[in-house]
Amino acid sequence: MPFSPLASQHCQPRKGADHALDRPAIDGHLATLPGWTLTEDGKGIVKDFNFKDFHHTLGFINAVGFMANRQDHHPDLEAGYGHCQLLWSTHDVGGLSLNDFICAARVEALLDR
Numbered sequence: 001m002p003f004s005p006l007a008s009q010h011c012q013p014r015k016g017a018d019h020a021l022d023r024p025a026i027d028g029h030l031a032t033l034p035g036w037t038l039t040e041d042g043k044g045i046v047k048d049f050n051f052k053d054f055h056h057t058l059g060f061i062n063a064v065g066f067m068a069n070r071q072d073h074h075p076d077l078e079a080g081y082g083h084c085q086l087l088w089s090t091h092d093v094g095g096l097s098l099n100d101f102i103c104a105a106r107v108e109a110l111l112d113r
């Protein structure tokens with residue numbers, strides 16, 4: 001599946017409420033990211049990923065971590081033996097910024113084949 005053009009963008013320092021995306025922008029970006037949903041409080045986006053065992057789960061987490069450090073934008077992670085939930089939210093903005101969607105798209109690109 002071709003991935004979102006967001007995946008070729010780079011995170012920028014985004015601080016302050018001016019960088020918070022409004023609902024139409026959020027919905028527009030979500031439409032390009034299969035499986036990603038808005039959190040109940042509307043301040044984050046989440047997706048669950050399943051893997052066949054711990055090694056594959058940890059490999060995914062390491063790949064996401066490498067990308068996140070390169071982008072200087074970091075997810076919340078919850079993981080178990082064969083699954084990992086990622087949550088993107090921009091703390092410096094108090095909600096969703098473009099950085100969250102860039103990183104979600106970059107995660108999809110990691111898994112693309």
Ligand SMILES: C[C@H](O)[C@H](O)[C@H]1CNC2=NC(N)=NC(=O)C2=N1
Nearest residue numbers: 072073074075089090091092093
């Ligand atoms: C100084 C540094 O760029 C900031 O603290 C970055 C680091 N990673 C971050 N990650 C996330 N998810 N939100 C942020 O606001 C954020 N800020």
